[in-house]
Amino acid sequence: MTEVSGVAEPSADIGDILVSEDQIRQKVAELGERISVDYAGRPVILVSVLKGALPFMADLMRAMRIPVQIDLMEVSSYGGKSTESTGLVRILKDLSSSIAGKDVLIVEDIIDTGLTLNYLLRYLRGKNPNSIKICALLDKPARRLVEIKIDYLGFTIPDEFVVGYGLDYGEYYRNLPFIGVLRRELYETQ
Amino acid sequence: MIDQARFAHASEAELARILDYYGVEWEYEPRTFPILWNTEGKVIESFSPDFYLPELDLFVELTTLKQSLVRRKNRKLRRLRELYPDIRVKLFYGKDFRALMLKYGRFDLAASLSGLEGQITPLSLGQPKLALTVPAPEAGDADVVALTAMPLIAPVVTSMRSRPRVSRGSRRRRGRRAFLAAREA
Numbered sequence: 001m002t003e004v005s006g007v008a009e010p011s012a013d014i015g016d017i018l019v020s021e022d023q024i025r026q027k028v029a030e031l032g033e034r035i036s037v038d039y040a041g042r043p044v045i046l047v048s049v050l051k052g053a054l055p056f057m058a059d060l061m062r063a064m065r066i067p068v069q070i071d072l073m074e075v076s077s078y079g080g081k082s083t084e085s086t087g088l089v090r091i092l093k094d095l096s097s098s099i100a101g102k103d104v105l106i107v108e109d110i111i112d113t114g115l116t117l118n119y120l121l122r123y124l125r126g127k128n129p130n131s132i133k134i135c136a137l138l139d140k141p142a143r144r145l146v147e148i149k150i151d152y153l154g155f156t157i158p159d160e161f162v163v164g165y166g167l168d169y170g171e172y173y174r175n176l177p178f179i180g181v182l183r184r185e186l187y188e189t190q
Numbered sequence: 191m192i193d194q195a196r197f198a199h200a201s202e203a204e205l206a207r208i209l210d211y212y213g214v215e216w217e218y219e220p221r222t223f224p225i226l227w228n229t230e231g232k233v234i235e236s237f238s239p240d241f242y243l244p245e246l247d248l249f250v251e252l253t254t255l256k257q258s259l260v261r262r263k264n265r266k267l268r269r270l271r272e273l274y275p276d277i278r279v280k281l282f283y284g285k286d287f288r289a290l291m292l293k294y295g296r297f298d299l300a301a302s303l304s305g306l307e308g309q310i311t312p313l314s315l316g317q318p319k320l321a322l323t324v325p326a327p328e329a330g331d332a333d334v335v336a337l338t339a340m341p342l343i344a345p346v347v348t349s350m351r352s353r354p355r356v357s358r359g360s361r362r363r364r365g366r367r368a369f370l371a372a373r374e375a
Contacts (some may be wrong), residue, residue, distance in 0.1 A: 078211045079294035087210055113290070115212040122213070143286065146214065146246060161290070 011164075013173070014180035018162060019155055024137075027154045028056070031135060032063025035069040035105065035152060043067040044103045049120065050074040050093065051174070052109035052166040056137045060107060071095045075116060089119050099129045105152075109166045110138040114146035121148070136178070140160070155179075201254050201287055202240055204296065209243070217242045221249075223277075225269040237266045239279055249279040252287060260284075 035044070043066065048057035050072055061068050064082055074093035083139075104124060117134070124132055135152035142159035161184075164168050164176030173182070196218065197203040209216045219238045226235035239249035253263050262284060267281055282290075 077294065078208050079296055087207070087211060110294075113212065115208070118214070119212045143289065145248075145250070145280065147248075 007070040007106040009178055011178075011180070013174070013183055013186055014164070015183040017178050017180045018157055018160070019138075019165075019179040024154075024165060024178065025059075027137075028059045031152050031154065032060055032065075033130070035060075035135065038067040039066050039103065039105075041066075042103055043069065044105050044108050045069045045071055045099055046105050047071050047095065047099075048074060048107045049109075049116075052168065053107050053137075055174070056109055057107045060135065069097075071097065071099075073120070075120065076114070077159040089116075091123070095127070099124065099127050101128065103132050104129045104132045105133045106132065108134065110140060110162070111148065111150065112134045112140040112143040114144050114148045117148055135180050137165070138167075198240075199252075199254060202252055204291070205241065205250070205252055205282075205287070208290075208294070209241070214246070215244050217244065223270055223274055225266060225273055237270050247278060249277060250282060251279060252282045254284045254287060309354070 046057060046061055046068060048054060048070065051074070057070065061070060072093060073091065073095060076092055078089075106117070106120065106124070108117060111134075115139070121132065121134075133151040134148065136150050137154040139150060139153055139156045140159060141156060147188040157179075160181045162179050163173035163182050164179045166174050167179065168174045169182055169186070197206065202218070206216060207219070217328070219240060220242045222236045222238040224233040224236045226233070228234050239251045241250040241252070242248070243250065251263070251267065267279060270277075270279065333351055
């Protein structure tokens with residue numbers, strides 16, 4: 001049996017709920033409708049970045065009324081295990097099929113500095129898609145370093161540590177159905 | 191490879207490494223902007239932002255000073271923006287940079303800076319500590335979400351709430367410093 005560090009009720013570690021389950025559901029439906037209208041008549045490939053964007057991607061594609069393909073990518077993060085060896089971002093999981101000539105919609109959970117997404121955009125543009133747009137559930141503009149146009153945005157949030165609906169802390173809390181602020185004492189005194 | 195000695199502060203070298211990692215071009219202190227002249231036209235104060243990111247046409251100034259000591263830098267930045275309205279400058283405060291370091295798991299650097307904000311990649315933080323109360327989510331419909339929108343179990347201590355009160359003496363001293371700085375300017 002896997003030890004889960006005694007987590008009896010993960011949601012108990014949340015100080016405030018920033019975005020409720022109902023708000024997420026409503027917003028995802030709204031975004032799905034907008035995207036369906038904008039891409040009417042042409043299929044779109046949703047490219048999600050593991051792991052945080054998975055729940056959003058799963059809900060978003062079911063809220064769309066147009067032909068949809070999905071693909072998944074994973075990239076290393078600064079400070080991760082790969083940092084020392086290469087000093088550069090590594091693609092840990094690449095696209096499984098070509099996007100050349102196709103319309104791509106990147107589905108992200110949260111955008112803060114914009115560095116990862118900026119890298120990803122350059123990488124995907126190099127694969128000659130017909131178009132690339134961005135759909136993000138959360139935007140944390142206080143931390144932005146690279147300005148990136150977000151074509152479809154769910155919520156703008158304050159500069160707080162948030163978890164839930166795919167967002168994690170130590171790989172936990174991703175399963176919470178809402179987005180909440182992690183109680184500060186959980187990481188301040190570590 | 192980043193030459194640490196080239197930078198005035200370890201945090202600047204770290205930011206350079208982060209930019210390199212994500213393939214963002216940068217130049218270190220490439221330009222000095224005069225911001226104050228004496229009556230003879232001689233430059234008596236200038237400002238050299240730490241980084242310039244050519245692809246983004248953005249200057250980045252990184253300050254690891256305590257928040258209470260940032261006033262002078264803020265004044266210089268205001269002056270810079272007044273005199274050079276076309277340039278884009280982003281100021282990263284100590285707390286912003288510390289949050290960035292926490293996000294990337296650089297706890298050693300983060301610990302040397304003040305403030306605590308933002309997302310963390312808890313590579314070496316161990317397991318989360320836990321509580322047991324079950325929350326009761328409420329519905330709302332704001333797109334720009336405020337922290338105080340939906341109080342749940344315990345209010346999160348914000349930086350404003352946790353900021354120590356400033357004594358009258360401190361306020362007077364700060365006022366005096368501001369007055370002297372203004373007179374110098």
